[in-house]
Amino acid sequence: MFSLLSRPTTTLLLGTCKGETAAHVAFDDNFPPAYVHIKVDANNTPMVQFVIHELIHVILSELVLGKFDETLEEVIVVSLDSYMWAFVSNSKPRLAKWNALIEKKLAEEPVKLKSIEEVVDRSREKSQ
Numbered sequence: 853m854f855s856l857l858s859r860p861t862t863t864l865l866l867g868t869c870k871g872e873t874a875a876h877v878a879f880d881d882n883f884p885p886a887y888v889h890i891k892v893d894a895n896n897t898p899m900v901q902f903v904i905h906e907l908i909h910v911i912l913s914e915l916v917l918g919k920f921d922e923t924l925e926e927v928i929v930v931s932l933d934s935y936m937w938a939f940v941s942n943s944k945p946r947l948a949k950w951n952a953l954i955e956k957k958l959a960e961e962p963v964k965l966k967s968i969e970e971v972v973d974r975s976r977e978k979s980q
C-alpha cells in the first residue's frame with residue numbers, strides 16, 4: 853500500500869470533494885492500475901486514514917468488482933481501513949513515514965497546502 857502511494861504515477865491532491873464524501877479515488881482498468889489519482893478533502897483528518905481508505909479501494913478493486921455491490925465494498929474497505937489505521941497510528945515511526953510520504957506527494961502538485969501540519973492544525977481549530 854505504501855509502495856502504491858510512492859509510485860510517480862500515483863497523485864495526491866487536496867481539494868473539496870462533492871457531497872458527503874471526504875475523499876475520492878480514480879484509477880484505470882489495469883491491475884494493478886497504472887495511474888491512480890487520490891483527492892482528499894483538506895478538512896478531514898487524520899489524512900493518513902483517508903488516504904489508506906482510498907488505497908484499499910484500489911487494491912481490492914479487482915477482487916470486489918462484479919462480486920460485491922458498492923455498499924458491501926464500502927463495508928469491506930472501512931473494516932480494513934480501521935485495522936490498517938490502528939496498525940499505522942500505533943507506531944510513531946510508521947505514522948511519521950506515512951505523513952512524510954503524503955507531504956511529499958502533495959508537494960508534487962502545483963496547487964495545494966504547504967504541509968500536512970497545516971491541514972491538521974486547521975481542522976483542530978475547527979473542532980474546538
Ligand SMILES: [Zn+2]
Binds near residue numbers: 905909926
Ligand atoms: Zn470508500
